[in-house]
Amino acid sequence: MKKSIIYLFILVFPFVTFSQEYLSGLVGNPVIKSYLKKKNATPQFKSYFKEYLPISLPFSDDFSYPGVYPDTSLWVDNEAYVNSQFAIFPVNYGVATLDVLDANGDLYPDASPFPFIADHLTSYPIRLDSIIDENYKITPADSIYFSFYYQPQGRGDVPLSHDSLVLEFGIYNGDTVFAWIDSLSVPCDSVFVLDTEWTSVWGAEGDSIDVFIEENDVYFKRVMIPVTDTAWLKKDFQFRFMNYGSLSEINSWQSNTDQWNVDMVYLNINRSKDDIYMRDICFTENSQSFVKNYYSMPFWQYDYYLQKDSIEIYAHNLDSADHTCTYTYYVQNQEGDTLPAFHYDGFTDIMNPYFDQTISEIQPFVKPPVNYFFTSTFEDSVKYRISHVIYDADSVTIGDTMVFHQQFSNYFAYDDGTAEVGYGLSPAGAKLAYKFNLENPDTLRGVQMFFNKTMNGANYRSIDICVWNDDNGKPGYLLYAWENRKPVFNNGFNEFHTYIFPEYLVLGAGVFYVGWIQSANVNMNVGFDRNTNSRTKIFNNVNGTWINSSFEGSLMIRPAVGKEIIGNIPTYKSQPANLEIYPNPPESNGLISMILPSDYSDPEKQKYLTVRIFDICGKLIFSAPYSEKPLNVSILKNGLYIVNLFDAAYTRNYSAKLLIYK
Numbered sequence: 001m002k003k004s005i006i007y008l009f010i011l012v013f014p015f016v017t018f019s020q021e022y023l024s025g026l027v028g029n030p031v032i033k034s035y036l037k038k039k040n041a042t043p044q045f046k047s048y049f050k051e052y053l054p055i056s057l058p059f060s061d062d063f064s065y066p067g068v069y070p071d072t073s074l075w076v077d078n079e080a081y082v083n084s085q086f087a088i089f090p091v092n093y094g095v096a097t098l099d100v101l102d103a104n105g106d107l108y109p110d111a112s113p114f115p116f117i118a119d120h121l122t123s124y125p126i127r128l129d130s131i132i133d134e135n136y137k138i139t140p141a142d143s144i145y146f147s148f149y150y151q152p153q154g155r156g157d158v159p160l161s162h163d164s165l166v167l168e169f170g171i172y173n174g175d176t177v178f179a180w181i182d183s184l185s186v187p188c189d190s191v192f193v194l195d196t197e198w199t200s201v202w203g204a205e206g207d208s209i210d211v212f213i214e215e216n217d218v219y220f221k222r223v224m225i226p227v228t229d230t231a232w233l234k235k236d237f238q239f240r241f242m243n244y245g246s247l248s249e250i251n252s253w254q255s256n257t258d259q260w261n262v263d264m265v266y267l268n269i270n271r272s273k274d275d276i277y278m279r280d281i282c283f284t285e286n287s288q289s290f291v292k293n294y295y296s297m298p299f300w301q302y303d304y305y306l307q308k309d310s311i312e313i314y315a316h317n318l319d320s321a322d323h324t325c326t327y328t329y330y331v332q333n334q335e336g337d338t339l340p341a342f343h344y345d346g347f348t349d350i351m352n353p354y355f356d357q358t359i360s361e362i363q364p365f366v367k368p369p370v371n372y373f374f375t376s377t378f379e380d381s382v383k384y385r386i387s388h389v390i391y392d393a394d395s396v397t398i399g400d401t402m403v404f405h406q407q408f409s410n411y412f413a414y415d416d417g418t419a420e421v422g423y424g425l426s427p428a429g430a431k432l433a434y435k436f437n438l439e440n441p442d443t444l445r446g447v448q449m450f451f452n453k454t455m456n457g458a459n460y461r462s463i464d465i466c467v468w469n470d471d472n473g474k475p476g477y478l479l480y481a482w483e484n485r486k487p488v489f490n491n492g493f494n495e496f497h498t499y500i501f502p503e504y505l506v507l508g509a510g511v512f513y514v515g516w517i518q519s520a521n522v523n524m525n526v527g528f529d530r531n532t533n534s535r536t537k538i539f540n541n542v543n544g545t546w547i548n549s550s551f552e553g554s555l556m557i558r559p560a561v562g563k564e565i566i567g568n569i570p571t572y573k574s575q576p577a578n579l580e581i582y583p584n585p586p587e588s589n590g591l592i593s594m595i596l597p598s599d600y601s602d603p604e605k606q607k608y609l610t611v612r613i614f615d616i617c618g619k620l621i622f623s624a625p626y627s628e629k630p631l632n633v634s635i636l637k638n639g640l641y642i643v644n645l646f647d648a649a650y651t652r653n654y655s656a657k658l659l660i661y662k
Contacts, residue, residue: 156259159206396661419527590634
């Protein structure tokens with residue numbers, strides 16, 4: 001009964017009169033939409049006609065790769081969202097999130113307040129009858145286990161008790177049977193798919209992340225399922241996850257809900273119920289800004305005392321034994337196109353096994369000092385690439401690399417550019433103010449806002465965009481109000497709309513506030529980032545008194561300062577590195593692959609590319625035309641190298657670090 005009352009309170013709370021501040025999901029996924037836009041991809045459908053050839057054991061996926069869709073060599077659908085934003089302390093960096101948005105990042109057309117089947121995450125057919133290479137027939141005596149980890153909600157929306165995550169096993173009948181999408185699913189805009197007969201083998205009811213952690217004392221719960229029924233030992237075994245979701249009954253709150261995060265899916269023989277370990281050292285949480293408070297800020301406002309003392313680095317040791325691990329970071333200026341400007345000497349310590357730790361025992365592996373002060377001759381827009389590297393000191397090929405881009409531009413940003421949920425106020429007349437500070441006098445030219453369109457455009461209502469001065473730590477006198485502005489919705493990743501003020505404001509050094517006064521009692525649904533926390537900077541006023549927000553996170557509102565702004569210039573979150581290398585460091589075979597910048601998806605452009613490798617002193621030691629095939633760097637000695645991609649047609653350079661340890 002107690003849990004039911006809690007769920008009812010969560011469901012009703014946003015809509016009652018005393019709930020003047022609330023969070024809601026997003027109607028669309030801007031990251032997926034931007035991905036499709038940049039790739040010039042055709043629309044994705046929930047199902048389509050295709051035959052899938054069986055793959056062999058082992059089946060393993062930790063979702064730590066770039067992109068937004070599951071690995072197409074392992075999964076037959078792309079409705080789950082691969083990301084590093086929604087999960088809280090995943091086992092490994094990156095998860096697959098199931099929600100109520102389709103492969104295009106839109107609400108399912110059949111979504112409703114009643115529970116419905118939403119996302120699927122379906123494996124390829126798998127050979128569970130035999131090991132082909134060894135001519136070996138699999139039997140129940142081979143101790144087959146299927147395992148995975150899951151987390152409800154994460155940084156997203158709470159799946160309620162009538163929502164659930166389900167795992168099903170099936171036998172793929174692709175060689176003989178053609179049918180409509182399986183009978184458990186709801187009608188959709190699909191054609192024919194090869195049929196699989198499904199049986200439910202596991203399920204979990206919806207729960208909040210707080211209750212989940214309290215009951216399990218872990219952030220992600222492990223599920224181990226023995227495969228003992230000979231009915232599954234076929235050449236075309238399949239499994240799939242799917243989730244049941246539901247929407248609010250009120251239009252302006254109908255949005256993405258009921259997130260489930262899945263990690264570390266593994267199926268193989270010769271396992272046991274305690275087979276949970278692997279020799280791996282990995283980052284788990286996103287890297288952090290080197291600047292106090294801000295994810296991005298104007299370079300001309302940056303000073304020494306705005307540099308953080310240290311940052312927190314979280315990593316996991318997935319083995320059963322302690323390992324001595326070394327962490328370091330490198331700073332490169334101008335988007336990584338030059339040699340490292342700074343190299344942190346490094347930190348070495350023993351890392352305990354992740355699986356032996358309780359919630360209270362999970363701490364940062366290291367809090368490295370921020371020893372680099374950013375300098376540049378450029379004033380308008382500067383980007384620095386910070387590469388974090390961690391590896392096992394006893395086996396240096398086991399490790400991980402994570403890249404962060406420190407952006408300086410013409411705006412202040414607390415948020416990281418991704419919205420996990422939306423923020424709103426009620427009733428009509430409510431005020432929202434966001435606190436910022438100028439180190440030096442400057443000119444306020446406008447404000448960038450990221451609005452999420454609610455169902456049927458219910459939040460397309462007028463607001464007054466406002467600027468206040470400071471009154472003892474709270475918004476004071478109204479300095480400026482630009483009346484009757486409406487949200488502008490841009491379908492893309494971090495595509496803020498810049499509201500350029502008709503009259504600029506000259507502000508002195510000190511605190512100021514930007515925000516709005518709304519005219520209607522609707523959810524304005526401005527983007528809210530839950531990976532950064534600027535709660536103390538967010539104020540709302542619904543009854544004549546300014547109070548701090550009750551939610552941890554950052555609004556996607558950014559004041560633009562400095563020189564005159566020409567047109568509505570969108571701003572972009574730091575993208576993945578212009579050139580990405582993986583694995584980094586290479587594994588024992590010495591092979592590396594390269595993820596090209598998004599401009600080079602066209603094979604016609606790729607033929608003008610040259611790959612060059614320089615040592616740390618800038619000496620050229622390798623040069624060859626670019627190839628999609630993995631590059632063998634086993635001849636390189638231990639050390640740090642710069643891999644450079646040169647475009648002879650456009651005379652552009654893109655670079656990435658390569659760490660070699662043998």
